[in-house]
Amino acid sequence: MAENQTQPQVNTSEQLPQNAKTFSILAYIGLLWLLGLLISPEKTSPFVRNHVNNGIVLSIFCGAATCICWIPILGWIVEGVVGVACCVFAIMGIVAAAKTQYFTIPLIGKIKILK
Numbered sequence: 001m002a003e004n005q006t007q008p009q010v011n012t013s014e015q016l017p018q019n020a021k022t023f024s025i026l027a028y029i030g031l032l033w034l035l036g037l038l039i040s041p042e043k044t045s046p047f048v049r050n051h052v053n054n055g056i057v058l059s060i061f062c063g064a065a066t067c068i069c070w071i072p073i074l075g076w077i078v079e080g081v082v083g084v085a086c087c088v089f090a091i092m093g094i095v096a097a098a099k100t101q102y103f104t105i106p107l108i109g110k111i112k113i114l115k
Helices: 020-026 030-039 046-068 074-098
Strands: none
Touching: 020 030, 020 046, 020 074, 030 046, 046 074
């Protein structure tokens, strides 16, 4: 049986910097993860870094799927499936960031780009 794993939640009143939630949500929208990585004053926050890392991994995953779409028929099918998965993963990440929870993208989230 699979264990019920819940993601740890941040105590928003004490630990979460002022705009951390905003930059964490933006990390899942295209290349806006750059804002959380470069511009955000909260870029050293573990919460923001977790979501920015997920945004980077998701961007790479979606970019690779876009490159695969150049292969006729099989590439189109794979790109369609991966495109839907990218949207679902982004929505899951946005919801987790809005709830101030740490999040790991299923299947591809174990990749750590930011340490």
